[in-house]
Amino acid sequence: MNLSKTLAALLILTTTATCLSSCYKDNEETLYGIKKVDCATITYSNNVHAIIINKCATPGCHNQGGTSPELGTYDLDKASIVRIVARAVTLKTMPSSGPLSSADQAAIQCWSDAGAPNN
Helix, strand or coil: CHHHHHHHHHHHHHHHHHHHHCCCCCCHHHHHCCCCCCHHHCCHHHHHHHHHHHHCCCCCCCCCCCCCCCCCCHHHHHHCHHHHHHHHHHCCCCCCCCCCCHHHHHHHHHHHHCCCCCC
16 A cells, blocks of 8 residues: 555656646747738837837846946937847847847837837
């Protein structure tokens, strides 16, 4: 009887370990495919500002008192658009947490190509 409890416990432990080790982190593009971006619908206020606030102008990075350049407002973001495109879209070295999704990269590129309007 003691042997059967040990085997049952071992089976549960093995099953749990197998389930936990089979988990992995996918990114959105791997799971759902690359999203097409319609440049005609991209605006600073609806798209680009959120990307920069959530991915770039985060505490300890490109926020007030953080790493230069400071980002997060239209004027700051427009003044740094060449650098943003270079680092986040072309080189894909920013943000430091990993490259932006292709949809976010495309949105930034669309906004830049349109002259970085305040829209």
